Every structure is written in C-alpha cells, then in structure tokens.
Amino acid sequence: MTRIITIGGYLAIVGSMVLLELYARRKPDVVAPLSDMLADAMASRTIRIGLIAAWWWFGWHFFFSQTM
Incomplete structure (x- = not known):
C-alpha cells in the first residue's frame, strides 16, 4: 500500500513539474521556463560544481550502494 502511495506522490510531482513548465512556456514574464533558470544558474562556476x-x-x- 505504501508503495502505491509513494509512486503516486512521485507521479504527482512529475505532473506538477510538466504543468508548471507548460505554463512557463505560455507566460514567460510570470514564471521563468526551466531552460532560462538553468542558463542563469550555470553561469556561476560554484553552482556548476x-x-x-x-x-x-x-x-x-x-x-552503487547495497540495498537491504
């Protein structure tokens, strides 16, 4: 039962990310698209490291770690 809830939670997060990206593509003045945010973040060497x-x-x- 908890496996189903966990998978559902991850699917909800991924779905929310997709919807937010689609919204950002339609209104880039309100929310920055992911590509713009990554481009700004990658300008700093510290953030890249x-x-x-x-x-x-x-x-x-x-x-690589062993599982129980």
Whole structure:
C-alpha cells in the first residue's frame, strides 16, 4: 500500500513539474521556463560544481550502494 502511495506522490510531482513548465512556456514574464533558470544558474562556476557534486552523491547512494 505504501508503495502505491509513494509512486503516486512521485507521479504527482512529475505532473506538477510538466504543468508548471507548460505554463512557463505560455507566460514567460510570470514564471521563468526551466531552460532560462538553468542558463542563469550555470553561469556561476560554484553552482556548476555543486550540481556535479549533488549528482555524484545521488548516483553513489542510489545506484552503487547495497540495498537491504
């Protein structure tokens, strides 16, 4: 039962992200599209290094660590 709730929660988050991106594409003056936000974030070297470190951490803990 909790597996279904968890999957439903993740699907709701992904659906909300898609809807927000579609809204941002229609009204870019209200909400910035994801591509614009990433372009602004990637202008900073510190943020680029932080994103690489975060992806490394996620990959290490979710793909390479042993599960119970």
